[in-house]
Every structure is written in C-alpha cells, then in structure tokens.
Amino acid sequence: MINVDNLFGAVLVVWIMVTSGIRFGADGLRMDYYIMSCPLAELIVKNTVNTALQSDPTLAAGLVRMHFHDCFLEGCDASVLVDSTKDNTAEKDSPANLSLRGYEIIDDAKDQLEQQCPGVVSCADIVAMAARDAIFFAGGPVYDIPKGRKDGRRSKIEDTRNLPPPFFNSSQLIGMFGQHGFSAQEMVALSGAHTLGVARCSSFKSRLSNFDSTHDVDPNIDSNFAKTLSRTCSRGDNAEQPFDTSRNTFDNDYFNALIRKAGVLTSDQTLYGSTRTRGIVSSYALNQAMFFFDFQRAMIKMSLLDVKEGSQGEVRQNCRQIN
Structure with missing residues (x-):
C-alpha cells in the first residue's frame, strides 16, 4: 500500500528542489543518496532519535534548533557540532549556542553509522534528518529531505553574529x-x-x-x-x-x-x-x-541552504572534529 504522506512529502521535495535550482544527479543532493552506500542510514538515525526522545521529549526542540543554528551559518554543514580547540573558538561556544542540546544524539547516530558504513554518512545529513524525525515524533508534519550534504571545514564563533537575536522586531x-x-x-x-x-x-x-x-x-x-x-x-x-x-x-x-x-x-x-x-x-x-x-x-528549503557538495566539504569521522 502506498503511504500517501510519504508520497506527498517526496513530491513536495521534488517541487522545491526544481524551483530552487537544486540539481539531481551524481554530484547533487538526492532522496536516495545512501541507497547503495548505506541503505540503513535513515533507519539508524530515526531509531536513535526516537529512542532518545522517548526518554526525554524535550530534546526534540534541541534538535530542531540545532539544525536551524547550523544552516543559518555557513549553510547546512554541521559546523555547529565542531568543538573548540586552543587555536579556534567554534560556533558552539558562542553565547547564542550555549543552550543548544542534543549533541549526544548526533554522536550516537554517527557512531552507529560509522560501524555500519564507515566514512559515508555526513554529520550535516544526520543533523538534518534528526530535526525532521524530531518534528514528526513531536506530532508535527511528516516530510522528507534530499541527502548528500558534506561537512564544512570552518566553525568560528564570530559567524554566530548572523543568528537572529531574541530582541529583533x-x-x-x-x-x-x-x-x-x-x-x-x-x-x-x-x-x-x-x-x-x-x-x-x-x-x-x-x-x-x-x-x-x-x-x-x-x-x-x-x-x-x-x-x-x-x-x-x-x-x-x-x-x-x-x-x-x-x-x-x-x-x-x-x-x-x-x-x-x-x-x-x-x-x-x-x-x-x-x-x-x-x-x-x-x-x-x-x-x-x-x-x-x-x-x-x-524546512525543506532551509535544509538546502548553501549545502556543500563533493570536494567543497568532507565526511567527518567524528562530528566534533574536522578531519
């Protein structure tokens, strides 16, 4: 039996990708990006999110906010996940990001995916899928997103000035x-x-x-x-x-x-x-x-913001560290 919600979501994504100029093909984002290289990727992320939210439903908000704070800076490239080093203060240590939650969920999914298919699934895709799954878990709309984002190599605290502050009109x-x-x-x-x-x-x-x-x-x-x-x-x-x-x-x-x-x-x-x-x-x-x-x-449109493809980015081995 055809799942009407999933079919609608897929049609919606195709329409947005076409009108946004996102291309389909070997180098572009695709709905089935991991179908051959890591066929269980989506299931692993969804199960990890659902398990975590069953224990703590408040983390749904954290995952959605994390995705937004990631995409608004440098595009959807998992830059928000990078830990600071002695030579660089990363985005996550900005006052605007100190209240972000859910990093351990992303780490858990990444660990499982690295065991299943090493070096294949990007942290950026995990963040985007986790937000989508958290919204559905909390009773929101079901939708799908294309995959194939690469992880960025930049995460700097000064970039967080581009996040909308709570006092904006x-x-x-x-x-x-x-x-x-x-x-x-x-x-x-x-x-x-x-x-x-x-x-x-x-x-x-x-x-x-x-x-x-x-x-x-x-x-x-x-x-x-x-x-x-x-x-x-x-x-x-x-x-x-x-x-x-x-x-x-x-x-x-x-x-x-x-x-x-x-x-x-x-x-x-x-x-x-x-x-x-x-x-x-x-x-x-x-x-x-x-x-x-x-x-x-x-949300689908946001998940496509300034995505990095091919050599523009990488697939991190650890979401908290640039390779």
Whole structure:
C-alpha cells in the first residue's frame, strides 16, 4: 500500500528542489543518496532519535534548533557540532549556542553509522534528518529531505553574529531571513518551531522592567503573562519559560499565544504586532494544516541552504572534529 504522506512529502521535495535550482544527479543532493552506500542510514538515525526522545521529549526542540543554528551559518554543514580547540573558538561556544542540546544524539547516530558504513554518512545529513524525525515524533508534519550534504571545514564563533537575536522586531527578522532567500511568510512559518521548547529568562527579562523611556514593562505583553514571566525570572537568568502551553508537542498553539499577547520573546510577539506579519500569524492560529504545510516546505528549503557538495566539504569521522 502506498503511504500517501510519504508520497506527498517526496513530491513536495521534488517541487522545491526544481524551483530552487537544486540539481539531481551524481554530484547533487538526492532522496536516495545512501541507497547503495548505506541503505540503513535513515533507519539508524530515526531509531536513535526516537529512542532518545522517548526518554526525554524535550530534546526534540534541541534538535530542531540545532539544525536551524547550523544552516543559518555557513549553510547546512554541521559546523555547529565542531568543538573548540586552543587555536579556534567554534560556533558552539558562542553565547547564542550555549543552550543548544542534543549533541549526544548526533554522536550516537554517527557512531552507529560509522560501524555500519564507515566514512559515508555526513554529520550535516544526520543533523538534518534528526530535526525532521524530531518534528514528526513531536506530532508535527511528516516530510522528507534530499541527502548528500558534506561537512564544512570552518566553525568560528564570530559567524554566530548572523543568528537572529531574541530582541529583533518583525522588519529586522524579515530582512535577516530575506538575506537567506526566505519570504516573510516562510520566516513566520519557521518561527513556528518555537511551538517546541523553552526560552531562558536572560533572553526576555529586558521586557519586564525599564523597557523604554515610556514603559516599565513591554506594553505588548499581556499583564497576567508578564507576571508569569517575572515569576520565572525570579529563579535566575537560566530559569526556563515554555514558548507555549504544549512545549513538547508540535502544534499551532504558539501562534494562538501570540494573539493572546503571550509571546515569550520580543522576536515572537513582534510577529503579531507588525501589520506585515499579523495576518500570517492569524491564519496559522486558525488553520494548523496550513501551518504544517508551510512549515515543512520552509524546512525543506532551509535544509538546502548553501549545502556543500563533493570536494567543497568532507565526511567527518567524528562530528566534533574536522578531519
């Protein structure tokens, strides 16, 4: 029997690859890239992710965030996984990346793959597949991605300045995502990944006191929710606040929270505060299927950002070290 979801996902990927100019062939990304060289690759990654998330569902958010932080810097090349050395401070030691989680899942999958088919499956592909599988595990849309990314040979802390900070407004977010080829709608859809996970107080406490010359508290926060955030911050800068009421479930509750003025970060709430993106937020809040469709399409597009192929990169033996 044909799996309609998988068939739809495959058709969607083909359409995006064609319209994005991604080529099929020996040197390009392909859906069946590992069919001969490592046929169990996808199954190994999926089983590793599912096992880890069954023990700790909060790691789904970590894997999705890791993929985003990887692709936005130097493309989807696993640069975020590289450990710092005495001669180089890597991306993962940037303040923007210190809260990333799930590295051990990638390491586990890589170890198994190296035993099964040494030197074949890139860390970049593992990160992309793990994010996809984590989204589905958490109840989100099923989609597939082409494989064949190579691992990059650069990971530098200064590159993380290109990650969107939590205080950006809608115009700044549209501009930054636009530099990577995303529309405003795609930016809002990708922001919906915040339906999973938490934010630390340090990333939103500026909204709660001495906000600006006119307001002590950000006027775009519901007063009761501001009290909730203040209680969270009373436990310190590392105290965590879920982005929505279902932190481990991939749904559209994040967008409903924005309508209630219960967005945690400035960069969340601005999506409803801006006339350029408010209608998109409202549409996703009303129609989860529309959000899922646009999100999976944007995630496939993101997974293709500046990928390295052939001699442009390598397949690391250890995801934490450049060969």
